[in-house]
Amino acid sequence: MARVFITRSLPFPAVAELAERHDVDVWEGELPPPPDQLRARAADADALLTMVTDRVDAALFDAAPNLRVVANLAVGSDNIDLDEARRRGIPVGVTPGVLTEATADLAFALILAAARRLPQAAEAVRRGEWRTWEPAGFLGLELHGATLAVVGAGRIGQAVARRARAFGMEVIEVRSADPLEPALERADVVSLHTPLTPQTRHLIDAAALRRMKPTAILVNTARGGVVDQDALIEALHAGTIAAAALDVTDPEPLPADHPLLRAPNVLVVPHIGSATGRTRARMAEMAVANIEAGLAGEPLPHPV
Numbered sequence: 001m002a003r004v005f006i007t008r009s010l011p012f013p014a015v016a017e018l019a020e021r022h023d024v025d026v027w028e029g030e031l032p033p034p035p036d037q038l039r040a041r042a043a044d045a046d047a048l049l050t051m052v053t054d055r056v057d058a059a060l061f062d063a064a065p066n067l068r069v070v071a072n073l074a075v076g077s078d079n080i081d082l083d084e085a086r087r088r089g090i091p092v093g094v095t096p097g098v099l100t101e102a103t104a105d106l107a108f109a110l111i112l113a114a115a116r117r118l119p120q121a122a123e124a125v126r127r128g129e130w131r132t133w134e135p136a137g138f139l140g141l142e143l144h145g146a147t148l149a150v151v152g153a154g155r156i157g158q159a160v161a162r163r164a165r166a167f168g169m170e171v172i173e174v175r176s177a178d179p180l181e182p183a184l185e186r187a188d189v190v191s192l193h194t195p196l197t198p199q200t201r202h203l204i205d206a207a208a209l210r211r212m213k214p215t216a217i218l219v220n221t222a223r224g225g226v227v228d229q230d231a232l233i234e235a236l237h238a239g240t241i242a243a244a245a246l247d248v249t250d251p252e253p254l255p256a257d258h259p260l261l262r263a264p265n266v267l268v269v270p271h272i273g274s275a276t277g278r279t280r281a282r283m284a285e286m287a288v289a290n291i292e293a294g295l296a297g298e299p300l301p302h303p304v
């Protein structure tokens, strides 16, 4: 029986089945294990099932000498030091594909919410400010005929592009080799779908924001670090762009008193791109399959 440490409670059938086959230890907290606790609990683990909230680095690998596989419950892997894992011959698995549609749905929900100013309109109703039908109240952006720049045209980006075309939008897909600026200049909505790498960190900086239209909306369901958040806050205050809708921030969680939340026309949700019951259950299945393969010394079915 191998020893598996899971860094959060995962109420999904695949994990219950894993516990029938192996000695599974589950972190009991609602918050992620602090790094020292993670190291202590991983000390005798053969396999780790980690979340995007866990930093998997050299110190953790040092603390877990028996480790044979890391399965991240995410499509992204920027929480893991992959060079260090490779150096030590520890395979790392992720959960691609199964969260594409759920994440694209969330990106599109953010696009619609920001375009039609849903947070502001709902808040006005809650404050008792709905006095009459307003001929020029809450005027938003009509998506039909508008232009969407999809920055990072991988699986999720293309799923967002498909939704946009069905809404009658013109879509510009920006791949890593393509110049970003012309797309930023033309787009009414810019939606980010790149992984976070040294090349994409602060891809959307002050200069990029200045290229965007003053009426444009920035949507980020990728990683907070892809946007220079200080520059974004300034751009929202200055009216350089019209609005931002974000599922990811830097840092996460975003403190309730963070200046980003005081910027005008910003909508922030707490990293819920893949948060549907079906998707999370399928992510757990893939993570468990990665663990079983890693423990058996076989190639992972879903390697990073």
Ligand code: GLV
Pocket: 052, 073, 074, 075, 076, 077, 099, 273, 274
């Ligand atoms: C979530 O952000 C993921 O990478 O799956």
